[in-house]
Amino acid sequence: EDQVTQSPEALRLQEGESSSLNCSYTVSGLRGLFWYRQDPGKGPEFLFTLYSAGEEKEKERLKATLTKKESFLHITAPKPEDSATYLCAVQASGGSYIPTFGRGTSLIVHP
Amino acid sequence: NAGVTQTPKFQVLKTGQSMTLQCAQDMNHNSMYWYRQDPGMGLRLIYYSASEGTTDKGEVPNGYNVSRLNKREFSLRLESAAPSQTSVYFCASRLDRVGELFFGEGSRLTVL
Numbered sequence: 001e002d003q004v005t006q007s008p009e010a011l012r013l014q015e016g017e018s019s020s021l022n023c024s025y026t027v028s029g030l031r032g033l034f035w036y037r038q039d040p041g042k043g044p045e046f047l048f049t050l051y052s053a054g055e056e057k058e059k060e061r062l063k064a065t066l067t068k069k070e071s072f073l074h075i076t077a078p079k080p081e082d083s084a085t086y087l088c089a090v091q092a093s094g095g096s097y098i099p100t101f102g103r104g105t106s107l108i109v110h111p
Numbered sequence: 112n113a114g115v116t117q118t119p120k121f122q123v124l125k126t127g128q129s130m131t132l133q134c135a136q137d138m139n140h141n142s143m144y145w146y147r148q149d150p151g152m153g154l155r156l157i158y159y160s161a162s163e164g165t166t167d168k169g170e171v172p173n174g175y176n177v178s179r180l181n182k183r184e185f186s187l188r189l190e191s192a193a194p195s196q197t198s199v200y201f202c203a204s205r206l207d208r209v210g211e212l213f214f215g216e217g218s219r220l221t222v223l
Contacts, residue, residue, distance in 0.1 A: 034211055043115075043201050043214030044154075087154070097161070097208035098169065103153035
């Protein structure tokens with residue numbers, strides 16, 4: 001069974017204080033790992049897809065990296081508008097093609 | 112540029128009442144999904160439709176039914192609502208069975 005564990009559950013940062021969110025996964029053959037951002041009262045919004053270990057992708061202050069067991073979402077010099085819940089999901093290379101989601105990390109960035 | 116549209120956004124039901132949540136996408140996607148999101152539980156898949164004309168159960172299908180009306184529309188029906196079905200429901204779609212999901216804004220359902 002595919003499993004995704006995100007840590008920490010919640011993270012409070014001061015504006016400009018860089019940090020990382022973790023997504024550990026167990027899957028029988030990774031087809032893709034996805035990061036989403038979810039604002040309160042909204043649906044998740046797609047950020048990145050990573051396909052193989054060693055891959056990295058960047059968007060503004062966010063950088064996602066992937067190893068064979070986990071992915072990190074690095075946030076550099078965060079701003080209050082980066083406050084959101086960040087969700088990680090994995091999709092296996094076979095079977096039902098259903099993505100498995102983690103429970104998310106709630107990030108609050110204080111000005 | 113509507114993307115995925117869900118209706119209604121809010122609904123209050125009494126135990127035993129029925130209702131249908133509607134979802135439509137305008138991106139010509141083949142696959143559509145219904146999730147529920149509860150505090151501390153994350154997103155859980157209720158039903159999905161990999162392509163027009165097919166539907167399959169997800170992780171938590173009990174108490175729900177779905178209809179893939181056409182390529183654009185995928186509805187979720189609660190035949191006899193229970194308080195345990197109080198949740199936020201999200202519809203999502205994607206081009207095929209792989210790739211990123213595009214989510215609607217959500218439908219917040221309360222069952223009294």
